[in-house]
Amino acid sequence: MTDNSPNLFPTLDRRRLVTGLANFGALAALGLSPPAFATGTASIPLLEAKQYNLEELVAQARALARRPWTPPRRIAPEILEKVDYDAFQQIRFREAAAVSAGPGGAWPLAPFHLHRFADLPVALHLVTDQGARQLGYAPNAFEYRGELQAEDFPADMGYAGFRLLNTDGNPGDWLALMGASYFRSSDPMNQYGLSARGLAIDTTAPGRTEEFPRFTSFWLDQRNPERLILDALLDSPSLSGAYRMEIVRGQSTEMTVTSRLFFREGVTQLGVAPLTSMFWYSETNRHSASDWRPEVHDSDGLVLWTGAGERIWRPLNNPPQVTTSSFLDENPRGFGLMQRDRAFANYEDDAVFYERRPAVWIEPLGDWGRGSVQLIEIPTDDEIHDNIVCFWTPERETSAGDEMAWDYRLVWTADPMAPEGLGRTVATRIGRAGVPGQPRPEGGNKIAIDFLGGRLAEFGSTDPIEPMITTSAGQIDGTYALRVVGTDTWRLIFDVYPEDAEVLELRAFLAYEGAPMTETWAMQHRPVAF
CATH class of the missing domain: 2.60.40.10 (Immunoglobulins)
Known part of the structure; x- marks a missing residue:
């Protein structure tokens, strides 16, 4: 089913948010800014330990949803509005200030500085046998090279999110979480591309404004040497949620996601396991492109494995107006956005290397019931805009007081997810x-x-x-x-x-x-x- 309505949601507001986060994420996580970290004396303080476990996080999310939503307080909005793309380049995290998110120095963690498009601080915690200790804000963890200096910002400003640095000789980082509930990995080819989100709400619901649930707090367990365990609290006007991601790196990076959602009010369109990507043009619509490169896209198709066993490839489009395609299903076996074309000659871009962009596969754990995979395609005339969204929408409607559980495996991979035994x-x-x-x-x-x-x-x-x-x-x-x-x-x-x-x-x-x-x-x- 396809909806070609041109006014499904306020695309300019959404584009400003998503494009802003994409640009800042590219700058901070892709090495587009100066490659060397600033050095010098720096340390991030750890606050007093408090009791923590996942059950308490779930109880906190449930209790939060029983109270009216309180809009988060913005920190120094006037000064953060000045931290645009160029100003952000002049603020560098000091490598010496990185803290370990795992045992034995594993998974060095580097917080993000707040900026124009991520101006709400998140709480970062490290979990040990003694409890959870929050990372305090440390102005000396950053070096300010532009007009804005540390004293221009509040002393208790906080962080926009975090990234985990590579320790295998590759430059940069392999995991980044910043803004709303967005996160992404550069694995397995050390190149960022599409993003995942914790949840999407009313992305294309008629008469509704898209809601961006936000991860407000994170807990990283330092005790497990084999996998990174990351918990997060989600909050928005419509619901609250508790998330756990168990992350294992390898030839593909697998995230086992457990989520528990608690609704303050009903949601018209719930988007589970959402993915966001960019598709400008490929060999399919090369005739409409104005750029010299043969192809420009982070993903080139949607893969579906239906509950009935059918394997489907849907080439992505850059349509003339916002278009929603619905793939009805029951208990889907998987879906994802793929980058199947891995030939450099089909992109000829030696700066951003589109042939290295990861694919992401979503595998439901347990039965998801009846619903549909929604694919939203938004017109674009440039590669800076993330214009592709997909997620699972359950058929069941939600009401205030409802509770839902969604568990799935999210895989960052180079695999084209070719169906076994089929071309x-x-x-x-x-x-x-x-x-x-x-x-x-x-x-x-x-x-x-x-x-x-x-x-x-x-x-x-x-x-x-x-x-x-x-x-x-x-x-x-x-x-x-x-x-x-x-x-x-x-x-x-x-x-x-x-x-x-x-x-x-x-x-x-x-x-x-x-x-x-x-x-x-x-x-x-x-x-x-x-």
Whole structure:
């Protein structure tokens, strides 16, 4: 189901927030600012230890939701408004002030300075057998190189969030949490890209303003040598929540997320396990791009593994207006935003390395019931805007006093999440309908889909591989499939004539003797005039 309404939510307000956080996150976490940390004498004080455990955090979230929401107090908004992108570059954290978030010096933690787009302090705690000790604010943990100096800020200002520094020889950090409930990892290729969030509320709910729940406090357990245990308290006008993330780094970084939500009031659209990314253009819509690079995107497709077992690849779009696509399901097995294209030659960007951007896979733990994966695509004309959002929305409505639990595994990976035993989509291209050298018919597009993997390499072009194509409107013609000479890639080609339809929902896969040989390619196609 697709909604092409142009006024689903105030995109400018949202874009300002998300773009601001993305830019500051890139600066602080991607090494775009001066690569060397400032040095010098610095220390972050630890306050008095207090009793803490997860059960108490859950009880705190439940009790918080029973009280009216209190808007957080902004700290020195006039001065923080001056900490824009350029000013933030001049404030550097001193490496000597990093504190350990794990045993034996593991996981050095570097707090973020407050700034224009993250001007609400969060409480950071380290947990030991003696209890939880909050990190006090330390002005000398930062070096101020611009017009703004430490004395311009309140002495008890606090921190915007934190990042965990690499200790494996790679520069920078591998995990960053800052602003609302946003977090992201640069694993496994030491390159940041898309972001995850704790929760999304009313992102595209008609007549509602999007609400950004905020992680207000964090607890990092210093006692576990094998995994990072991170707890967080979530709060917003509509609900409160307790989160635990158990994080294990490896070839892929896995986060086992446990969440307990307590509702102050009903939520029209609840977004569970939300992901936010950027898609400007790829080979699919290269004809509309104004940039010299072949492709520019953090993610190029949505992967779905439905409760019924179907594997789906949905190429991302940069639509002319805000568009919501709903994929109805029951007990989904997984979904995520992928960066499948890993060839440098398809980006030619040796500054930000889009081919290294991580993919993120969400695997529900337990039954999630009936609902839908929502994909929101927002128009963009530049790579600085995060314009792609996806999350799970339960069918069940929420009311004041409700309690919900959502558990899932979130994986930061380079894996394209290819379905086992099936070919995966590796490219989608669009051109003029018809046959070269012959008069071209009007009003049609030719679509070429490349599939690779699974059992496809076992078949040749003379084998009876059958194209299976459906469309929501219009007509399909000129269909054929062949194995690309000298490769294991299979190509499905067809012409589509939309007739009067402005948007077509297309689905296609290759079959052999009635059985699917590939995942289902599902594209929302807007006719292109060449």
